[in-house]
Amino acid sequence: MARTQNSPSDPVTKQRRQVTLYGLTWSMPIVIWQLIFFVFPLIFLFLISFWLVKNYRMVPGFDTINWVKMFSKGYFWDAYWRTLGYAGVATVVTSILAFPCAFALAFKVSPKVRRWALFFLIVPFFTSYLVRAYSWQIFLNDNGIFNTLFALIGLGPFQLLNNFFGTLVGYLTLCLPLVVVLQLTSLANVDRTLIEAAHNLGCGRLRTVFQVIIPLAKIGIILGAVFTFILSFGDFVSPYYLGGSKPPTLSILIIDTTKSGQQWPRAAVVAIVMILTLLTIMFASVAAAYRKRA
Amino acid sequence: MSKTPSSRPLVTFDGVSKRYGSVTAVHTMNLEIYEGEFLAIMGPSGCGKTTSLRMLAGLEEPSEGEIRLDGQRINEISSIERDTPMVWQSLALFPFLNVQKNVEFGLKMRSIPAEERQQRARTWLERMEILELADRDISQLSGGQKQRVALARSLVTEPRILLLDEPLSALDANLVVRMQGVLSRLQKELGITFVYVTHSQSEAFAMSDRVVIMSQGQIDQIGSPKAIYRSPASRFVADFVGANNILSGSVIGTGTELSLNTAVGEFRCQANGYEAFSTGDTLDMVISADLVQISMEDPGTQNSLHCRFISEEFVGSIVTIFAELEDGSDFKVQARQRDLASMSLEEGVAFFASWSATDTHLISRGQD
Amino acid sequence: MSTKPSKNILLRGYVVLVFIFVFTPILTSFVFSVNSDRFPTIPLGHFTTHWYETIFADPDVWDAFRISGIVSITVAILATFIGFCTAYTDYRYNFTGKALYLSLALLPPTIPLVIMGLAMLALLARINMSGEIYSIVVSHVVLCSPFAMAVIRMRLAQIDPNLESAAWNLGASNWRAMREVIVPFCLPAIASAFCLTAAVSFDEFAVAWFVSGLNKTVPVIILEILQGNTDPQINAIGSIVFITSMTLVVLAQLILMRKTINQTTTGI
CATH class of the missing domain: 2.40.50.100 (RNA polymerase II/Efflux pump adaptor protein, barrel-sandwich hybrid domain)
Incomplete structure (x- = not known):
């Protein structure tokens, strides 16, 4: 690795171009750690997708049978499109629900309130997602709090749990605070004079939101959407404990295939397909976020 | 267009005050701005000149008094409905739109059909001598070019008044002189009212028919550049000017x-x-x-x-x-x-x- | 620039609604951890500490807390160190392949935890390293170091770029400048990163579930209870986990904030 200093204007730093022990000390730990415990396991996962299972034990080899088998199974493709659809819906719903909140916090409250709101939005990130999902069970199940309340006014019972609604509530629990934070950060950085300029040129308030504010906050909005997609695409807690686990999503498929069926190579196939899907979506979104103009 | 402004006031500030909490930014301001004149409002920072301009643009609401445009009270009319385009110090060009789209923006908001919009935008780009930049991104422009885009964007709707808030302060000295020429010529050709806020004496005196000197939220003196230069009305003006x-x-x-x-x-x-x-x-x-x-x-x-x-x-x-x-x-x-x-x-x-x-x-x- | 007040009230009401949605499950968990009913619903039963007594009587839970403690502290130390190294590299150096370097550093959180767990277990099992406490540690460090890096990198962005040069200019070696200038400057961020990574590790269940084997962490215990029947024990454990994590997060926040306030009051 050829090294140059970060501050090229500085004459003192300019000469230090060669690789030094000092530079290596700081740059190498992450490389070593992530190669051994992140990249290598993923490569290994890719390799075992070609291995075989005999007598409940994996045997090294090179056979495309797992790929062929998985790709020919209807349930795999069903799960694939379902997971993609769930994640897509979660992305759209979360982004839309988060936006008015982020907008209000960015433009309609004092900086002090905004700082506190930001802090409280970060809190849930450090609470157990499992416990939160379990709490929603208490609210959503057939004899749960919501249905008890509905019964009081003579409605229901509604099925709120073990369907996509339940799953979506879980995805929202996981993603909504994060998306609000990301959108808020982008919105708070929007240059207020540009909003005034839009008004000054006769652009109505709602129209300004769509014509000026959203384009200016594009990066945060896309980032929020990407995170929602990644998190809900890979999450197994919501579809399992709130969505009732059937029909399965890809992550449930992985768990079922490994924990009960011992079919590791096939789970590896699912995992690789998931990673490739996510990488594609991510690169496409980053490209969209940083593209110059719409 | 003659240098002498018509006697009919286009804009009237009638006892206008603006307070932020306990701070008074503008204090009972009385000012008439005439049709077709180039008026500079000048003063040190914090004197209330920008606040006055923003009240005229509808970006701030007066705490007291009345602002009239063409004899009509406009205090309650939102910035969106007023036809008082402004050129900002930062220029406030939309970075996500190209030059042509920036200029078209105001027309689009007035629901002008796309074809006419493009035509009018191009006419203005040509007038500002930047037609060849129509498809450029804002980030690719120089300071002077951005200035011209901002002017074209504000003038394309053919307003009767243009507000300018220290638009030249970000440019280097040579460019300032050139842009002063552009602004003066433009104002004479169009015959519309320019209200120009600045802290720079040379800018104010070079272009304007009348100069308003403000300090601490109040008007110290209104007069021709020469009158202010030779006969300052107060010690503040004498100290501040020249x-x-x-x-x-x-x-x-x-x-x-x-x-x-x-x-x-x-x-x-x-x-x-x-x-x-x-x-x-x-x-x-x-x-x-x-x-x-x-x-x-x-x-x-x-x-x-x-x-x-x-x-x-x-x-x-x-x-x-x-x-x-x-x-x-x-x-x-x-x-x-x-x-x-x-x-x-x-x-x-x-x-x-x-x-x-x-x-x-x-x-x-x-x-x- | 005033919008209709009615519209603002509507927006504010909406913000409150979002916060209710976010905090309802967290608060509910507290309420039901001291509620007597076996199957939690409304109306509430009476106050009880029964569920806390149950879990504290359970040696498995004690074990889990011990393991979680060991794991999260070890992870925090390693992840903060690696995160610091990476943040400093990003701050100080430019080199070809830096984009690749940074993706390697920051990509792990984008890989679904199930897949991380699967890949880790597949590899570790193959080399007989699964089911140990360190199996959890190595995987969690992968997940946590990007967070540590982000926190410390933000702090480094505030450093006066001439500070380090000035130190060299005064005759300090690279190592000396690091010890005398960079590390002291980053100390609040380092402490903050330590708390945050400890909290992330303390909460992580998916990867831990795959690789922990018999060395179950607290979240893994929760996951297993969840797979069984409804049991308010979850609320009790969850509440303890929440308080532990929150203590760490608030601590991290306070350390960062106190430093910033000190600077704004004593600076300039």
């Missing part, structure tokens, strides 16, 4: 001229309106630095002062000499460089500064 020397003193004799006693000597004065003062009045005598002559010998006949040279500053062929008087106060002299060629001025050298009794201006101390 290179003025101010000598404070009291009247010790009246008649065909005033005799004024100051800390650095006695002076005679025949400024306009000197008859109004009587013995015992205290006042400030303003002597414009460019009306002062210097010599190494005492000229005797005129008002003259003994000075000690401190330093000099060159701007083009004009030299500003900074000197010290006997009581330690500052004195400035502006002269052409070639007139000083024969003098050997260096630090500590003594010389005489003199001026004619008619080249002075008097400000009553009560007016402060």
